[in-house]
Amino acid sequence: METTTLTPREEARQLKKMKKAETWRRIKRNKMIYLMILPGLLYFLIYKYLPMYGLIISFQDYKPYKGIAGSEWVGLEHFHRLVTSSEFWMIFKNTLVLFGLQIFIFFPIPIIISLMLNEVRHTFFKKGVQTLIYIPHFMSWVVIVSISYVMLTLDGGIINAIIESLGFEKINFLLNDDWFRPMYILQVIWREAGWGTIIFLAAITAVDPQLYEAARMDGANRFRQMWHITLPAIRNVIIVLLILKIGDVLELGFEHVYLLLNSSNRNVAEIFDTYVYVAGLQQGQFSYSTAVGFFKGAVGLVMVVFANWLAKRFNEEGIY
């Protein structure tokens, strides 16, 4: 009767062992499935987690030729320099304002477009519109910003020519800090709104048609159906996408902003990404720019956790 002599501690160990064996058995049984996730795991390990090793340099006075092992350790000096620099609050504010524009102005637009497209009964027209509004997504920011430049410039731009011919004063769109934000968000909408509808349209097709039928029987009009059936049905998709979007908080499109940036709008257009690029790659301050990037990433993480918590509070499914 060996089992009777087991102490609770040993029992726990035994249990753990059994559990372990159980896990192994399960892994063995589903080995093909585990094998399938291996490439994904490797991807994250190699491209997302290993490079984090490099974050160490944000706490160092990194000299490339000395390497990470040999560079001098300076602790939080770079973070201190960032937070106390006079530009910090400007950049922080600019980043948050553009983020706000993305969330409050850009984010609802694909939803509205999807709802509208969903009401279109003529398939050919619907597909046509969908395709047309996807297309800008495939254009690079360089092209989009160049087109806007050519249209908006004071030196022969068509928009200013029209404004002038209507008898108004020319407007200096490019060299004016009031126009940067509208220009930014309009370009984002033009390029991305169509692309953003894909997921919402897919979610809408999953709504049970019987619900609409029932609603019609009860005398609900098109608008009511949209409000009481379509929207609630895709609500969790919206929430998940919103949280993901917030995760990208500070990914405001480096290329885009950098192309729009100039001497006259820097006070509203300088964001973390452009600052990192100039300080790091152009001026070779590797440690400092890594610190700035690290800070940005940390803010992003906090925002996602917060958004997820908020979603859970409203009894929605979060992303984890």
Place this chain on the structure above:
Amino acid sequence: MSHFKKVIAFMLFMLLLIVAVACNSSESGGEEENQSDDNNSNSNEETADSDGGESSDEPFSFSLMANLHTPEVPEEKVLEEIEGITNTDVEIQWVPDNNYEDRLNTAFATNSLPDAVFLKNQTTFIQFRDAIEDDQFWEIGPYLDEFENLQKLKDNVLDNTRVNGNLYTLYQGRPLSRQGMIYRKDWADNLGLEAPTTTEEFMEMARAFTEDDPDGNGENDTFGVTDRSDLIYGAFKTVSSWFGTPNYWGEKDGQLLPEFMFDEYVQTMDFFREMHENGYINQDFPVTSKVDQQEFIKNGSAGIYVGSMGDVISLYNDAVAINPDVEYDVHNYVEGPDGEFGVWAIPGFGNLVMFPKSSVETEEDLKKILGFFDSLMAPEVANLSYWGLEGEHYEVVDGSAKVTDDQAKFDREVKPYQAIGIGEPETNGRYEGFFEYEPKAKSEELFKDNENYLIEDPTVPLYSETYVQDGARLQQIITDATYQYILGQTDLEGFEAAIEDWKSQGGEDIIEEFNASE
């Protein structure tokens, strides 16, 4: 079953391999001894060396990074010729001029600099000062005397590139000042204007080109000056020298101060503000690219271009396709309000080449690379790298080189290699250019004329640590304020506030450090 195990084993092996590679590459960042492992070209060199011994016939191979001024990588015909003569095998890593700084810094950060690195300009050179002082590059001063041609390099220019008295770079010569104006001669003739000799006359020309219908088509479709988003190589800095502004730094009351603390700088800003307000200059010049800027003068919208006078030939070649009657002229002498003409000068070098110790491992290799640059300075090879093949790309006329009619072929096959040349015609004996187009020939003369009126940058041999670290970022404050002032978005008070901002963020230290190192 066993098949499946193999797959797992294979994948685990791959994982191990990847991790091992990743670790190795990050380690090699720290330890210099490891470097030959991850640099193939180096190990090739070594084998080439040991095979051939001292008097090897095997071409010596090394890599080189240079900036590319043309849209495409050149055909290798000229390079092969050079390699044949110098008995080398050069692998050139071309990097577009526009993002050269990025690539340079990235290569440096990842410890993958090639054997010979061109730096592009003085600004990047200053950035590397820290690394130079830390002994990351070969000091080449002691070797120069061993080379017949390299020792001819001008001492006064070399002095401008010394770090703590030691020499680490070879320089590529450049005329000290190519700045001046290019203008529409035919327009000026139409309006009865002469080339401006004072800033007032310059303003008058800009006005007349804008308001007096210089092309005589009865429409108000022209303006005076075409400029771009560049306060240095655009019009601003050259005009500022006419007003007598110092070149980056100048002395006031016995102290070195940056140019923007001088009254002349403000006068220049006022001058530009007036031109901008009156529409004598393209209204969006702070965001205009060089291509667009040149397009304005090529297509007959603008009549004055301030910058490198040598550009006149490329402007003309394109403009004549649009309007066969177009006539340009170049001009340099414009007096400021104080009755004197001045023009800012570069320190005598355009580009510099350095040799990182991380990739050039032995003195022997260094000497071989220096040997390559030494032969590149021999007249025969210098001509080859600058003008191409005689008879195919150029002809000799009156002891000067004249590019054949096929300019496009020249640009494609030869022009990029001008970026790797060392020295200047006086030291490397290459032909001066022969130009049939008269304004271009005149511009070459005006480069020499400019040398009588140079304004030098007094800080070239000086050192300020804060300037190296923060100078570029701080300069942005001033650049922004200058544009805003010209555009009328800020006033003198705002500009002075920007100067205060510059001072408080580190400018004070820069002034102090420069003055202390004098």
